[in-house]
Amino acid sequence: MGNKLLTFTEQQLENYQDCTFFTRKEILRRLRVHKKFREIRPDLVPKRMRQNEQVTIRVPLEDVVEKLPELRENPFKQRICEVFSRDGKGNLSFEDILDLLSVFSEQAPRDIKVYYAFKIYDFDNDRHIGTEDLDSALVLLMRQELSPEDRQQIIEKVIEEADVDGDGKLSFMEFEHVITRAPDFLSTFHIRI
Template sequence: MNFYFRVFKKFRETCPELVPKRMIGNEPMTVKVPLEHMEKLPELKENPFRKRICEVFSRDGKGHLTFEDFLDLLSVFSEQAPRDIKVFYAFKIYDFDGDRFIGLSDLEQAARLLTRNELAAEEITQIAEKVIEEADVDGDGKLSYMEFEHVILRAPDFLGTFHIRI
């Protein structure tokens, strides 16, 4: 079975009552699977960033994915995706407030997700402050895309875990 049909089958399985057996016309761009169904995908359900990933890839920004959105998500998370694309989307995922910088609150939110809220608030803040101290080259208290990219390129394991298999 070719990739496109495997992906469509997986997309349809997330919510068969909403996704027709065959999509025609503009349905691949208009039929949406709600976030709560997407989060249950085996490939996402253990990922602490599953909600954020769906939000970033959804055209509506709320995590409800069309088939086109789903294809984009899988393309970026494929092992064959270029490193630059993976870094770009990783930055978007970590930029929770959408201000095009990764600030203290973004890092705190990421740390809470990564540690599954098992650390005290002070520990989370210390982690976030340490990341900024180490990576903030221009001293503005937040990470630009270039600063984030520099950190990621020094941590090849980070992008090695940035994939989903269908």
């Protein structure tokens, strides 16, 4: 890469390496993430961002899900943005996008992926995955192809199989137990840029 494309200081690159699962080489390759971030809203994102702007400049959720190709076809795109946004509304800063891509990278540890998968499925943010959360996930996954009765049967079966303590919802530990029995789940929990 030529110096022309370098938009971060040496210290900023080291900081990103310390707080993500990316190697230095990957961070340098991900400088194109800044370019992508800027392309989402060039009127909002400057070519060179000062350190505070990497957190304070936020691209609106609607623009991210429409213009970021890595999320465009994902049925959970809005929920993913909400989980990774520091404002909780899905508006993403550059650092929010780096966090998102870091967690979805192949190098991210399994326990981090499970943690964020749980957060994504916990639509109401009550630290449990209940019947409403499962219904929301099914609606997104099946794009309204299942009747409410079919969704209810699936939800009941999931709760029956995974709810160890019998409280009608899944705790993080119960969710983690289910995920360890479904190795394909984590192999699909990544985004390529």
